[in-house]
Amino acid sequence: MTRVFRRRLRRRVVVLAVVAAGCALVAVSAWWLPPDWWSPRPGWTGTEQAGWIAGIAGAVFALASLVFDRLDARGARAAGSARVGGVVRIGRVPQQAAWFQDRAARVDLMRAARTGRTAVLTQVLSGMGGVGKTQLAAQFARHLDTNGELDVLVWVTASSRDAIIAAYAEAARVVGVATADLEPETAAGRLLVWLERANRRWLVVLDNLDAPGDAAGWWPPANRDGRTVVTTRRRDPVLHTDGRVLVPVDLFTPAEAVDYLTRSTGTSGDQQGDVEALAADLGYLPLAVAQAAAFIRDRGIDAAAYRDRLAGQRLADLAPPDDALPDDHRATVAATWLLSLDAADNHPPRGLARPVLDLAALLDPNGIPEAVFTTDAVVAHLGAVTGQDVAAPMVTDAMRNLHRLNLVTQDAATAGVRVHALVQRATRDHGDTARLGAAARAAADGLLALWPDIDRDPKYTQILRANTTTLRAGSGDSLLLPDPHRLLFRSIRSLGDTGQVSAAATALEQLLTDCLRVLGPDHGDTLTTRHNLAYWRGEAGDPTGAVAAFEQLLTDCLRVRGPDHPHTLDIRHNLAYWRGEAGDPTGAVAAYEQLLTDQLRVRGRDHPHTLATRGHLTRWRVEAGDTTGVVAAFEQLLTDYLRVLGPDHPDTLATRGNLSYWRGKSGDIAGAVAAFEQLLTDQLRVLGPDHPDTLITRHDLAGRRGEAGDAPGAVTAYQQLLSDQLRVLGPDHPATLITRHNLARWRGEAGDPAGAVTAYRQLLTDRLRVLGPDHPHTLTTRHNLAHWRGEAGDPTGAIAAYEQLLTDRLRVLGPDHPDTVNTRHNLAGWRKRAGDPTTDASQDDGP
Numbered sequence: 088m089t090r091v092f093r094r095r096l097r098r099r100v101v102v103l104a105v106v107a108a109g110c111a112l113v114a115v116s117a118w119w120l121p122p123d124w125w126s127p128r129p130g131w132t133g134t135e136q137a138g139w140i141a142g143i144a145g146a147v148f149a150l151a152s153l154v155f156d157r158l159d160a161r162g163a164r165a166a167g168s169a170r171v172g173g174v175v176r177i178g179r180v181p182q183q184a185a186w187f188q189d190r191a192a193r194v195d196l197m198r199a200a201r202t203g204r205t206a207v208l209t210q211v212l213s214g215m216g217g218v219g220k221t222q223l224a225a226q227f228a229r230h231l232d233t234n235g236e237l238d239v240l241v242w243v244t245a246s247s248r249d250a251i252i253a254a255y256a257e258a259a260r261v262v263g264v265a266t267a268d269l270e271p272e273t274a275a276g277r278l279l280v281w282l283e284r285a286n287r288r289w290l291v292v293l294d295n296l297d298a299p300g301d302a303a304g305w306w307p308p309a310n311r312d313g314r315t316v317v318t319t320r321r322r323d324p325v326l327h328t329d330g331r332v333l334v335p336v337d338l339f340t341p342a343e344a345v346d347y348l349t350r351s352t353g354t355s356g357d358q359q360g361d362v363e364a365l366a367a368d369l370g371y372l373p374l375a376v377a378q379a380a381a382f383i384r385d386r387g388i389d390a391a392a393y394r395d396r397l398a399g400q401r402l403a404d405l406a407p408p409d410d411a412l413p414d415d416h417r418a419t420v421a422a423t424w425l426l427s428l429d430a431a432d433n434h435p436p437r438g439l440a441r442p443v444l445d446l447a448a449l450l451d452p453n454g455i456p457e458a459v460f461t462t463d464a465v466v467a468h469l470g471a472v473t474g475q476d477v478a479a480p481m482v483t484d485a486m487r488n489l490h491r492l493n494l495v496t497q498d499a500a501t502a503g504v505r506v507h508a509l510v511q512r513a514t515r516d517h518g519d520t521a522r523l524g525a526a527a528r529a530a531a532d533g534l535l536a537l538w539p540d541i542d543r544d545p546k547y548t549q550i551l552r553a554n555t556t557t558l559r560a561g562s563g564d565s566l567l568l569p570d571p572h573r574l575l576f577r578s579i580r581s582l583g584d585t586g587q588v589s590a591a592a593t594a595l596e597q598l599l600t601d602c603l604r605v606l607g608p609d610h611g612d613t614l615t616t617r618h619n620l621a622y623w624r625g626e627a628g629d630p631t632g633a634v635a636a637f638e639q640l641l642t643d644c645l646r647v648r649g650p651d652h653p654h655t656l657d658i659r660h661n662l663a664y665w666r667g668e669a670g671d672p673t674g675a676v677a678a679y680e681q682l683l684t685d686q687l688r689v690r691g692r693d694h695p696h697t698l699a700t701r702g703h704l705t706r707w708r709v710e711a712g713d714t715t716g717v718v719a720a721f722e723q724l725l726t727d728y729l730r731v732l733g734p735d736h737p738d739t740l741a742t743r744g745n746l747s748y749w750r751g752k753s754g755d756i757a758g759a760v761a762a763f764e765q766l767l768t769d770q771l772r773v774l775g776p777d778h779p780d781t782l783i784t785r786h787d788l789a790g791r792r793g794e795a796g797d798a799p800g801a802v803t804a805y806q807q808l809l810s811d812q813l814r815v816l817g818p819d820h821p822a823t824l825i826t827r828h829n830l831a832r833w834r835g836e837a838g839d840p841a842g843a844v845t846a847y848r849q850l851l852t853d854r855l856r857v858l859g860p861d862h863p864h865t866l867t868t869r870h871n872l873a874h875w876r877g878e879a880g881d882p883t884g885a886i887a888a889y890e891q892l893l894t895d896r897l898r899v900l901g902p903d904h905p906d907t908v909n910t911r912h913n914l915a916g917w918r919k920r921a922g923d924p925t926t927d928a929s930q931d932d933g934p
Contacts, residue, residue, distance in 0.1 A: 174232055177258040178242030180292075181225045184377070186351045188343040190223070197227070209306070209315040213322045214336035215493035215507060216423040217374030220318035223336060224292050227316060231290055239289040245317075248301040251293070255279070255305065275305065283308035293317045297430065297492075299325050320427055320493045338371040338507075347373075351380035354390060361390040368397055370508045374423060378406050401516040402509065424494065424513050431488040439485035442472050445526045446533075447495055447506050448514035449561050451554040454503040456537055456547075459554075460486060464532030468525065503550070515561065527562035531574040534558070538574075542581050543777060545817040552578050567605045571598070571612045576619065586819035586857055588627040595620040609647045614640065614654065622661060628862030630669035637662035651689045653696075656682065660700060663707075668863075670904035672711035679704040693731045695738060698724065702745060709749070718753055721746040735773045737780060740766065744784055747791075756795045763788040777815045779822065782808065786826055789833075798837035805830035819857045821864075824850065828868060831875075840879035847872035861899045863906065866892065870910060873917075882921040889914035 212220040231237045239262065243254040255275030259265035264281045265274035282289060291307040296319045307315045309330060319326065327333035339347065344366035348354065354362050369375040382405055383393050396405055403422075431440035446465065447455060459465060461479040470477035486504065489495045496505045515523060534554055542548040555578040559566055566572040575598060583591035599620055602613040617640050625633030637658055644655045659682045667675030679700060686697040705720040725746055728739040743766045751759030763784055770781040785808045793801030805826055812823040827850045835843030847868060854865040869892045877885030893914055896907040 174237050175239045175261065176242075177240070177261050178244070178254060178292075180228055180240070180242050181221055183226065183229070184219075184222050186347050186380075187222070187226075188339065188347055188373075190219070190339070190343060197230075208309050208311075208313065209317065209331040211317045211319060211326045211331050211333050212336050213319055213326065213333050213493070215372075215510070216320050216427050217372050218336045218338060219373040220336050221294055222373075224294060224316045224318050228290055228292060231314075236288060237290055238287040239285075241289070241291045243291065243293050245293040245296040245301065247298070248305070251275075251301060251305050279305070279308055282313055283310055285310070285312070287312060289313045291315045295319070297321060297427075299323050321491050322493060323491055339366075339373050339376060341366060341371060344369070344371045344373075344376050347376050348380055348390065351377075352383050352390065358389060358391070361394065365390040365394050365397075368394055372507065372509055375509055382406065402512050403516060424510055425517065427492040427494055428514075431485075431492045431494060434488040434491075436475070436477075436481045436484055438473050438475070439469065439477065439481060440488045442469055442526070443482060443485045444489055444494060444506075444510075444514050445518055445523065446530050447489075447504060448511040448518075449523070449527055449530050449558050450506075451550070451557040452506045452508045452511055453553070454498075454501065454505055454550055455554060456534075456550060457486065457497065457502050457504050459530065459533035459537055460504075462533040462536045464536060465529050468529035468532075472522070472525065511561075520563070523562065524565035527558060527565040528572060530558055531555075531566055531572045535572075535574045535577060538577055538581075541777075541779060542585055543815050545585065548581055548585065552581060564601075564605050567601060571602065571606075571616075576615075579619070579623075583623050583626060584820075585817055586821050586824065588623055588821075589859060592620060592623040592627045595623060608643070611654075614644055614647065617643075618654070618658060618661070621665075625665045625668060628858055628865070630665050630863070633665040634662065634669050637665060651685070653690075656686060656689065656696065659685075660696070660703070664703060667707045667710060670900060670906075672707050675707040676704065676711050676713075679707060693727070695732070698728060698731070698738070698742075702742065706745070709752075714753065717749050718746070718755075721749055735769070737774065740770055740773065741780060743769075744780070744787060748787055751791045751794060756791060759791045760788065760795055763791060777811070779816070782812060782815070782822060785811075786822070786829070790829060793833045793836060798833050801833040802830065802837050805833060819853070824854060824857070824864065827853075828864075828871070832871060835875045835878060840875050843875040844872065844879050847875060861895070863900075866896055866899065866906065869895075870906075870913070874913065877917050877920070882917055885917045886914065886921060889917060 212223055214220050228237075228240055228242070232240065241254070241258045243251055245251050245254075252271050252275045255278045256265065256269070256271040259269075259274040259278035259281070260267060262278070262281060262285075264277045269277075282291070289310075289312065291313070293302060293315070296302055296317050299319070299321055302317075306329075307313065317326070317331075322333065322335075338344075341363070345359075345363055348362045348366055349359070352362075365379065366376065369379055379393055383390065393405070428441060428444060431444075432438060434440070443460060446460065446468075450459075460482050466477055466479055466482060469475075469482060475481075486495065486497065490497045494506070494510055497503075498505065518526075534551055538551055539547075555574055559575065566575060579591050579594045579598065582588075582594060595616060599613070599616045602610065602616050606613050617636070621633050621636035621640060624636060641655070641658050641662060644652065644658055648655055659678065663675050663678030663682060666678060683697070683700050683704060686694065686700050690697050701724050702721070705717060705724070709717050721742065725739070725742045728736070728742045732739050743762070747759050747762035747766060750762060767781070767784045767788060770778065770784055774781050785804070789801050789804035789808060792804060809823070809826045809830060812820065812826055816823050827846065831843045831846035831850060834846060851865070851868045851872060854862065854868050858865050869888065873885045873888035873892060876888060889910060893907070893910045896904070896910050900907050
């Protein structure tokens with residue numbers, strides 16, 4: 088006789104017993120009552136007598152209900168169930184992980200559950216694979232159990248629709264609302280009815296519901312005594328509608344990750360730094376932290392050794408064996424995400440999520456401009472690698488699929504995409520070199536397409552640079568072959584253009600090392616890199632070093648390219664310029680005169696570079712002391728620019744600015760102001776208010792107003808200009824710093840020497856930070872600060888400052904540099920004003 092048959096037989100016997108008891112109750116009542124008991128009693132109404140009879144019937148049914156409740160309770164103890172402490176449990180709750188971390192996500196889950204007592208009955212734990220969602224759900228279930236808040240616990244591994252139905256059917260049999268011979272879907276349906284009506288405290292956990300459609304029609308019902316917890320890698324809208332609340336599960340905090348690694352590996356205090364660094368390397372991902380700790384224990388190594396391996400080996404090679412995974416892990420870190428990627432790739436547009444993730448795996452994990460994925464170059468690349476006719480909306484849909492599976496995070500506020508660094512690592516580990524190389528150059532094309540001509544937004548520029556740096560570091564030599572990608576040069580130029588001149592020089596040194604290794608010394612881009620490095624060395628405050636670098640480069644370029652190659656002529660142009668900046672204006676004039684002869688022969692008189700050489704030659708003649716005909720020379724040059732390039736070309740407008748400047752320097756201040764005002768009108772029309780050339784004209788116009796005797800007007804103009812430069816260029820841009828310098832000067836000229844001292848001190852702090860102590864602009868700021876200290880009533884402080892400055896200028900520039908001579912003269916002047924009769928006051932040349 089089977090157990091099921093015995094249970095059915097017992098139920099029939101109990102039913103018969105209940106009916107017999109009811110009949111006996113009626114018989115006793117009939118024996119006690121008179122024969123005409125069914126007739127209306129004297130003094131009773133018909134309603135009263137009917138109620139008395141109904142009470143007897145109710146008692147019978149109450150007895151039956153009590154018996155059936157007892158049968159349900161006994162059914163709950165049937166095969167396949169476990170009652171511990173009065174709780175009926177169906178399914179296996181995972182054991183608590185070793186070295187379990189009591190995380191902030193638990194508080195969020197408990198808060199959502201408490202709120203749900205009156206509103207939300209389903210909590211959805213959503214997060215990327217490996218963040219520990221299952222452990223948090225298990226901890227929640229144990230908490231309710233321990234506190235006596237559960238009667239029935241159903242744990243479902245929701246890997247498929249069939250798995251959900253099978254688990255529900257088993258639960259239905261355990262609680263006694265279905266028999267073993269009932270079809271699974273029918274039995275599962277009975278469980279849902281029971282959950283909706285039962286006056287029991289129940290919890291249903293749907294663990295790893297990674298396809299929300301599998302639960303359609305099978306969501307546990309609303310019942311104020313019931314709770315549902317779901318764990319999933321998905322974050323589809325359906326998961327936080329219909330009374331469900333999404334509880335995001337994030338990574339370990341740094342403290343949690345460090346505590347886990349310390350306790351699980353038995354690390355001593357002197358190795359704490361290595362543990363903290365390893366936690367950061369692992370991105371604080373719980374699954375990765377646990378598996379790294381297991382690997383460390385298994386191999387008998389320490390955190391430092393694991394970090395060394397992590398730097399040089401594939402992620403999959405640093406996981407414990409499959410049969411030794413800790414804490415009931417089902418898969419290694421890499422395998423966990425590959426499952427998610429397969430799911431994303433199988434959503435329409437099929438086959439596109441994986442190559443999109445290949446691109447994201449090469450860029451900055453902290454924030455990728457989402458627009459890069461829909462640039463023409465990237466869309467074309469995706470079409471080529473998938474063999475599909477790909478359009479931008481399809482790429483957007485593929486990115487959304489990755490977001491749903493928590494492989495990436497789309498941030499609507501920043502229009503950016505974030506990816507965990509280990510997801511990137513696992514993706515790169517499973518990509519072949521050719522595929523990732525093609526993805527790297529496509530990503531570089533996309534970033535370059537997004538890069539504006541003028542870096543007006545410092546935050547956006549920094550995002551582009553960070554992505555370029557990550558791309559370069561993670562793509563091997565893909566961006567160097569067959570030729571260096573233009574993105575590399577654009578990124579470095581943005582450093583210099585935004586005032587980070589030393590950083591630009593350092594980045595070029597690294598790029599030059601790579602070019603020499605991969606391309607060789609005579610490759611065109613190797614020579615171009617040397618050219619750019621020499622230029623930014625000069626801008627970083629080493630004009631003498633720039634001259635030496637350009638001289639060496641010129642020798643090699645003459646050998647490789649010949650004397651008339653355009654790049655050879657450009658090198659000569661820059662060499663002449665930096666000779667002048669290094670304190671040799673006469674040498675600059677001689678070099679420009681020779682260059683102009685060759686420019687006229689090779690390029691012709693109307694070539695823009697020939698015209699530019701004429702402008703520089705005129706400027707350095709003035710610097711060398713030959714001011715004769717400077718205005719006439721710029722007027723003739725402007726005539727040629729107008730004829731060759733037209734009135735609205737930026738070079739023509741810049742030449743008008745130079746002409747206006749030298750008019751002022753030649754003594755025609757009023758003419759210079761009028762010319763600058765007309766130029767500004769045209770630049771606003773042609774270039775717009777935020778173009779750097781427009782801002783330069785406003786700067787020069789403010790200075791000429793001051794020189795015309797309107798110091799307060801100059802201060803006001805510089806203040807307005809500074810506000811716009813801070814917005815457009817940022818605080819560290821060279822033009823911004825120069826404006827602050829001149830604003831401080833005209834404050835002093837307007838009668839506020841103390842304000843000038845304060846402004847110069849603040850500027851000096853920033854120039855030391857941005858440019859360093861030996862940059863010519865830093866030394867000039869010290870020169871002016873010393874002057875205004877004297878004008879503010881501190882001649883002794885001025886003398887001490889000039890003495891220190893002179894020592895540094897002698898060291899950096901030498902005794903014959905014009906700036907060194909000027910400092911010596913100003914020092915003599917302040918000594919004379921302080922009462923030193925041996926000093927000639929006529930030597931004071933001013934700031």
